[in-house]
Amino acid sequence: MTETAAVTKTLAQWAVGLKGSDIPEAVRAEGVRTFVNWLGCAVGGASHETVDRALDAVRLFTGPARAQVIGRADRLDELHAALVNGISSHVLDYDDTHLKTIIHPAGPVASAILAVSEGRGISGADFLTALIVGVEVECRIGNSVYPDHYDRGWHITGTAGVFGAAAATGRLLGLTEQQMTWALGIAATQSSGFREMFGTMCKSFHPGRAAQNGAMAAFLAKAGFDSSERAIEAPRGFANVMSTKQDYTEILGELGTRWEAALNSYKPFACGIVIHPAIDGCQQLREQLGDRVEAIAKVELTTHPLVLELTGKKTPKTGLEGKFSVYHAAAMALLHGDGSPTAFTDEAVRDPKVIALRDRVSATADTGIHEDAVKIAVTFNDGERITLDVAHAVGSLEKPLSNAAINEKFVRQSIPVIGEAATQRLLDAGWALETASDVGAITAMSAVSA
């Protein structure tokens, strides 16, 4: 395939023409898991300070209150709801991951189309098709430029996510092929977000803004606002300007038979994916050890080098810093079996018992260890030594999170925000997505009273 293929136009044609029945059952089922996982994360993150601050600004400008902010009392216009829900769903670093690109796919796409669906009488089946189309579009575009694009410093969840939001919203709005091509172009020319923002509120702003901007791209295109029809592949378009790699077969190859949307994975732990093997292993050890956890003299981790590069913080001071400390994460998993958001609070990081164990954890990088694996050796005060190898962390494609685990993750996040009864109703509605006659009814269940 040459660079001059009509990449943008062909992708737009596919996104418009696809029927829900063209999507294999397994892919649709994965789409439902993607939705339920995202919904739980959006509720779970809704009471975060980042969301408070975004809402303080957004409330000044919101249009007609037609869309629910998940896990809050606010109703906003669709675009602002998309922004805020996108922030909520990513702010705990607990959402989903397309492992080939490190895109967190649902944030930009689901946030956009759930907000847009309200009041438009969209069925669950149509919503699910749009969700899958959006995820497919963003992950394929991500594949075409990854890793060069990411390595240069782009936060790919934002930069590729905006295309997914545009395509999915465009489906719901019934765009023509021409309009969908424009929507992808208007999305492209808003593609933005730096990895420099990691560790700040702007990290979760990226999927939120991608949702909002992608949705707006679709509405503009519907109104006849035009753009380049070669926004992805032109010499001065997305792939050439924002990446040194451009592989358009990743975008157009096997469209409708290879499903990137089926490769989504769900985080079992509320932190960067590289320390998941260590947490998984330490949780397993805890179950074996019981009270003997108290008698640990030292814990030795052997990990992929990236683990220390990204999460090598020895003495984290805040909950956020705790997410970048494999030592803290291992100690919390051994002591409390916890890798959920409560494992990464300021309180948890400052707990003297956790600190005492954390200080006994050491880690060695080994290029022979896969990113998805870890070797753990625990030595007790009496000199005994046991070891455990994790080949694939829970949540990986080889060991996917079960529906039951997704439920548990959902419930643990949601109950503190909207209570037990509403959590159960919302969770049930999430799993029943495909048979819902009106998706708008789902969001109302996530509201909290003012």
Add this chain to the structure above:
Amino acid sequence: MTETAAVTKTLAQWAVGLKGSDIPEAVRAEGVRTFVNWLGCAVGGASHETVDRALDAVRLFTGPARAQVIGRADRLDELHAALVNGISSHVLDYDDTHLKTIIHPAGPVASAILAVSEGRGISGADFLTALIVGVEVECRIGNSVYPDHYDRGWHITGTAGVFGAAAATGRLLGLTEQQMTWALGIAATQSSGFREMFGTMCKSFHPGRAAQNGAMAAFLAKAGFDSSERAIEAPRGFANVMSTKQDYTEILGELGTRWEAALNSYKPFACGIVIHPAIDGCQQLREQLGDRVEAIAKVELTTHPLVLELTGKKTPKTGLEGKFSVYHAAAMALLHGDGSPTAFTDEAVRDPKVIALRDRVSATADTGIHEDAVKIAVTFNDGERITLDVAHAVGSLEKPLSNAAINEKFVRQSIPVIGEAATQRLLDAGWALETASDVGAITAMSAVSA
């Protein structure tokens, strides 16, 4: 200066700390010219189809109607008004130019702060200071990465403009240094817009969106939404991710003594700046020739090579294409003395008389000719030949547009949109900016009845 200097923070401190009285009188005077020129362009572009289509989408989502859309009946929330006014002011390619970077400075900045000023009781003097701060910030950031950034394919008016809009809006909102640093960071991580969009509606979307996004960055920062404090200079920040050149002395050097805002220029003609010398020269010839224009056998232009590269279209079919045809532009200037938007309509381009003369225009590239210059030789049917050399086109820094010419440009654009009386009131109010007690009063004058 090393890359590790606190570029973003230092720039934020300057933007917050500057007093209006620190700005030299000549720079303030240039700021007023910048404002008046921008205001006329925003009125002139307001009835363009691009604006109609943007408004069709925007009206669905607008918040409280607190800000006037210039030259229209609509009132929108401040951010959406900033978007639409930014589109209007750029859509005719008739606005202002910082020649060192080809940034069109006023669009992102003035569109943001005029909308935000309404209802906030902002004085003209404070508005002017904010305008100058915003223009200074965007042009300095532009200088730091130009030309590499532009050559890569970024539409610098959008990518640098968002910083200017954030800084100027931040001034009006009274941000602290910390908040201004965040605002620049939130702006940075939204920096976007491809040159691929030239020739489509997205070109003018870029300054509009930069105005809207930059303003939102300031409101978010005021609400405590944080970002990286090194968004411009970090290894994964703006300058490194979006450019191969990073010259931070352009941003921090001689702050407060070297004024990029004083280097703004105003287009006498509604098209790309490279064909301005040819139009200027042909207009001069027309004044000399009178009726003899009818007897021209051929017109030979000798131009900088860029003129043919960018505007070498021999047979334009639409008004927009006419902007990319030095042949059409020369013919219109010789026949009608016109380089205003009316010279670039579909009608003008299809006029048989214009086409007949256009076909007799030829152009030769010569690397010895400055970008700002042209040599013209006219041969008549009787064999006589006259020549004219333009060393610097009107509108250049060497031959700046006079206030009278800015007035004429304003009036020609504004009267067809808001009528003669309103045009005169608005123009007077523009020039009186510095003594206005409330800038909000100015925008009301630009409204048309529904």
